[in-house]
Amino acid sequence: xxxxxxxxxxxxGYVLVLRPKIRLRRRMADFGLVGSGEGASVRSxxxxxxxxxxxxxxxxxxxxxxxxxxxxIRLELLQAGIDINVRKYFLFTGLGALVxxxxxxxxxxxxxxxxxxxLIGAFGLPKFVLRRMAKSRQKLFTQHFANAIDxxxxxxxxxxxxxxxxxxxxxxxxxxxGETFRLLVEGQKIGINMEDxxxxxxxxxxxxxxxxxSIVLLIQQQTGGNLAATLDGLSNVLRExxxxxxxxxxxxxxxRTSAMIIGSLPFFVAGxxxxxxxxxxxxxxxxxxxxxxxxxxxAWMSIGVLVMSKMIxxxx
Numbered sequence: 246x247x248x249x250x251x252x253x254x255x256x257x258g259y260v261l262v263l264r265p266k267i268r269l270r271r272r273m274a275d276f277g278l279v280g281s282g283e284g285a286s287v288r289s290x291x292x293x294x295x296x297x298x299x300x301x302x303x304x305x306x307x308x309x310x311x312x313x314x315x316x317x318i319r320l321e322l323l324q325a326g327i328d329i330n331v332r333k334y335f336l337f338t339g340l341g342a343l344v345x346x347x348x349x350x351x352x353x354x355x356x357x358x359x360x361x362x363x364l365i366g367a368f369g370l371p372k373f374v375l376r377r378m379a380k381s382r383q384k385l386f387t388q389h390f391a392n393a394i395d396x397x398x399x400x401x402x403x404x405x406x407x408x409x410x411x412x413x414x415x416x417x418x419x420x421x422x423g424e425t426f427r428l429l430v431e432g433q434k435i436g437i438n439m440e441d442x443x444x445x446x447x448x449x450x451x452x453x454x455x456x457x458x459s460i461v462l463l464i465q466q467q468t469g470g471n472l473a474a475t476l477d478g479l480s481n482v483l484r485e486x487x488x489x490x491x492x493x494x495x496x497x498x499x500x501r502t503s504a505m506i507i508g509s510l511p512f513f514v515a516g517x518x519x520x521x522x523x524x525x526x527x528x529x530x531x532x533x534x535x536x537x538x539x540x541x542x543x544a545w546m547s548i549g550v551l552v553m554s555k556m557i558x559x560x561x
Contacts, residue, residue, distance in 0.1 A: 323449045325378035326421065334371070342367035353527070357536050382421050383452050389422045390454050391487070394480040401473040407462075408433060425450055439466060454483050497557045504553040511546065 318331050329337075345366035349359040393414045400410035408430065415427035425446055432442040443459040457479055465472045518526045529535035 320448055321372075321375045321379065324382065324451065325375045326382055327375075327378070338367050338371045341370065345370075353531055357533070358530065358539070361540065383450060386421045386425070386450055387452055387454050387483075387487070389419055390452075390458075391480050391483040393418045393422050393426070394458065394476050394483070398473050398476045398480065401476070407472070421450065425455070439463070454486075457482075500553075500557045504550070504557065507553075508546070508550050511542070 318334060322329060322331070322334060342363040343366075346359045346363035349362040350356075396414050396417065397407075397410040400413060401407070405413075411426050411433075412430050415423050415430050417423070418426065428449075429439075429442050429446060432445070433439070440463060443462065447456060447459060458476075461472070461475050461479060465475065515526060529539045
């Protein structure tokens, strides 16, 4: 059982952590964002403005990775929009682990299942909730971000300064777009430079769309250029990306529905059996062999759900 759990954790770590980093490294090398292999030759063939954009993108990536390693929990709380400190977060996770372990023991489950439920309440469930809340905020941000850029384009074309356009967006746009731009305006009022403000904004909202916007503003400040035309092109790109995401979601809706039905079917069957014949299914919770079978079944189900989610999850 210990060997199986080690293999399971190792496989999940490779699929969720190591493999995406390797793929990201390869794609960055293909586009010339890292100085190795063929990426270096691609990078040497681009014009100076494109090279500055690539360098700025790589710099933002490195800063984001370092800060995320240092304060990962704090960043997850910021991205989820939860205004609590790390100490309170650990307090809540500890209470959640204790409550789940006590509930498992009250329902007559073994000590092994109670410990497993406590670990899930301490580490698994809070991380899952934070990531779901962060993804929901990022999705809502992306949904309204193109309209905010259109407001800025019209303001720049009419002669308004960039700071005034940011103020209008912060006042008129719905949250979290309005909240992000209000923080930019408030930071400018107290004297923080734009680069640091955009870095902090990327900590709160690490989306590709906001990263493109940050690069456009920083490059325009350093080299100048037609900001309105550049932002107008960015707005069109964001709208096309949204159309593509909606199309992919529509095409994969059948597979998503099948995955939901298959994943919920064992729990539905177990609930029906517990209503019809509780003694028959209670052996899974009261006997050691039943606990092992229950954990093994949940582990295999988790692997299956993970594989199906990876098959139908198309990153844009």
